[in-house]
Amino acid sequence: MKRYVHLFLIVLTSSLALLAACKDDKEEEITPNNPNNPQQQQCDTGSVTFSSTVSGIISTNCLACHSAAMAQGGMILDTYARVKTAADNGKLMGVITHAAGFSPMPKGGPKLSDCNIAKIKKWVDDGAPNN
Ligand code: HEC
Structure with missing residues (x-):
């Protein structure tokens, strides 16, 4: 037994x-491959583009308040040209990194994951190209 x-x-x-x-x-x-998973272990910023990376992060996390119809704070982020403007004047990185002097975004929600911030930073540092 x-x-x-x-x-x-x-x-x-x-x-x-x-x-x-x-x-x-x-x-x-x-x-x-889930760009929105904050538990993501590795962060691949090697192939970041506007169309495949940045616009997806923005539409998931920002467009609820920054579409043409909502335009909260007068900010619209629905096209490349509009996101490019915010990238070039420093506001995009300022708000998502919660830097001093910027309104922290997404407003009232959790900060973007470190990986998503790193990807957007890579794109901005590359000159925010339309790719
Ligand atoms: C729940 C609504 C909401 C979400 C989601 C949101 N925002 Fe905002 N955003 C606002 C409001 C409201 C303002 C106006 C300023 C304020 O009230 O803080 C604003 C202002 C801004 C500004 C202008 C700041 C300035 O100094 O002029 C930028 C840039 C911005 N948001 C980017 C983003 C980005 C990028 C995301 C996504 C990562 C995002 N927002 C998500 C509501 C939102």
């Missing part, structure tokens, strides 16, 4: 280990 209890424990432990392994796999698949 004692032998079976032992066996049962081994089977139980290995199933739990397997389950845990499956769960990890799933998280790895979801995490790396």
